[in-house]
Amino acid sequence: AQSVSQHNHHVILSEAASLELGCNYSYGGTVNLFWYVQYPGQHLQLLLKYFSGDPLVKGIKGFEAEFIKSKFSFNLRKPSVQWSDTAEYFCATPSGGSYIPTFGRGTSLIVHP
């Protein structure tokens, strides 16, 4: 079965700092990768996704992620965070042959103004 690891459970940054959140998955076949974000008091929503093509994916609000097949990684990045980026971030990918995404434990990001 697919597993998804998010190594950073809690991240605290100051505004304008750079951000990188790690995500590693276990399945070695065709992958479909997602990052979701949950702002305080709001629904989970899609940040970005990778299915194929350019391994560097651009998402909403200046976020991007890079798919590195050799490292089984799909790390989320943002060059300069804002206070409004304070949220919970989840990496997800379906198990091979399944349509059901497996989610990581999530990373809580707090950005101080």
Place this chain on the structure above:
Amino acid sequence: GAGVSQSPSNKVTEKGKDVELRCDPISGHTALYWYRQSLGQGLEFLIYFQGNSAPDKSGLPSDRFSAERTGGSVSTLTIQRTQQEDSAVYLCASSLTRSVDEQFFGPGTRLTVL
């Protein structure tokens, strides 16, 4: 159009009681998922419905949990004889097609079992 809605938003119940949680997916979305989110944990998959196919119940933690989806739309998750460890936020999501794609999540139902 309207997003995924869930009701109630909060539910407090006593241990041993049954509860029903409701999910209204986005109109036209054929796939519907239930997840459970506990404090500090990720999303735990519970059950998946796709059109008229038999649901994938592989994530249900015990036989106290069941779910149905009527008319390919509204879904109800039922927890019988609730236990304190059932306390969590129950999330519903829907997606447009059967293939892997973006999930649209509802606001969740926060269940507290006393």
